[in-house]
Amino acid sequence: MAALAGKLVLIGAGKMGGAMLDGWLKQGTAPEQIAISDPMVSDEMKALAAEYGFAVNPDLAEVTNVEIVLLAVKPQMMAQVLPALQALQGDKPLYLSVAAGCTISGFEAAFGADAAIIRAMPNTPAAVGRGITAICPNANCSETQVDLASSLLSAIGQVVKIDDEKLMDAVTGVSGSGPAYVFHLIECMAAAGEAQGLPADIAMQLARATVAGAGELVHQSPLAASTLRENVTSPAGTTAAALEVLMADDAMPRILREGIAAATKRSEELAG
Numbered sequence: 001m002a003a004l005a006g007k008l009v010l011i012g013a014g015k016m017g018g019a020m021l022d023g024w025l026k027q028g029t030a031p032e033q034i035a036i037s038d039p040m041v042s043d044e045m046k047a048l049a050a051e052y053g054f055a056v057n058p059d060l061a062e063v064t065n066v067e068i069v070l071l072a073v074k075p076q077m078m079a080q081v082l083p084a085l086q087a088l089q090g091d092k093p094l095y096l097s098v099a100a101g102c103t104i105s106g107f108e109a110a111f112g113a114d115a116a117i118i119r120a121m122p123n124t125p126a127a128v129g130r131g132i133t134a135i136c137p138n139a140n141c142s143e144t145q146v147d148l149a150s151s152l153l154s155a156i157g158q159v160v161k162i163d164d165e166k167l168m169d170a171v172t173g174v175s176g177s178g179p180a181y182v183f184h185l186i187e188c189m190a191a192a193g194e195a196q197g198l199p200a201d202i203a204m205q206l207a208r209a210t211v212a213g214a215g216e217l218v219h220q221s222p223l224a225a226s227t228l229r230e231n232v233t234s235p236a237g238t239t240a241a242a243l244e245v246l247m248a249d250d251a252m253p254r255i256l257r258e259g260i261a262a263a264t265k266r267s268e269e270l271a272g
């Protein structure tokens, strides 16, 4: 795992930034190598800073030996944040952004065509260390910088590398927005259980635990998802009866294909 030699400056210590910071501290990153910048630091963040001793809102012009600047503000805040970061440019840091829809060319325009930039797309299970992040480096990034970014992002889950930035919209459609589809699946399963006579709370508990358990099984098992599905589907059994409906006329594949296509298109529009 690539180790951080210089300093890491986190811009935006909200949900995503906070989850990453939590992971780095748990993984043993030295607090003196971390500085956070956020105009409204939460009480939890203040308590964490008091416990570990990392810098909070230092004068960015005074921070030296910056190896990586991690941008975790909302995309609409990005234009406001970038000018303040000029102060860090002397160190030629790697800029790693997790902001949805903020493109590499936008960062190159702000930091220079020779700046090392990685655009990343994480997802919400990052909050429990079980996210997946796709990273897309520009041509200026060294292998060491890509390794370092992967290693920092592994604090919140798995990391995959994408070489073609255009595919970041499809990543957004599958994994970025994906947790919401699964939450909706839970809602639909619970409602369907209620329709079969189950009390609402029991139906919801059954649906939540089933999705969480199936997710854990697919996470731990080396088997393909299709094999896991086949393994629980006895011929002419109950699961087969349901799957006949879900798979008939391409029903479930079609609805997901269309949903993910809509998310991908929206991501393209937002990236402008």
Ligand SMILES: NC(=O)c1ccc[n+]([C@@H]2O[C@H](COP(=O)([O-])OP(=O)(O)OC[C@H]3O[C@@H](n4cnc5c(N)ncnc54)[C@H](OP(=O)(O)O)[C@@H]3O)[C@@H](O)[C@H]2O)c1
Binding pocket: 011, 012, 013, 014, 015, 016, 017, 037, 038, 039, 040, 072, 073, 074, 075, 077, 080, 081, 098, 099, 100, 121, 122, 123, 124, 125, 176
């Ligand atoms: N959460 C996710 O699952 C997820 C998934 C994929 C990508 N992302 C990306 O991650 C980024 C952060 O999302 P989030 O959910 O963590 O949002 P968030 O909880 O609102 O965090 C953003 C943080 O940045 C702070 N901030 C605002 N202006 C700032 C400035 N000028 N300088 C420094 N910090 C500033 C915000 O402070 P205030 O609250 O005071 O405004 C907030 O603490 C977004 O770009 C999003 O696209 C998030």
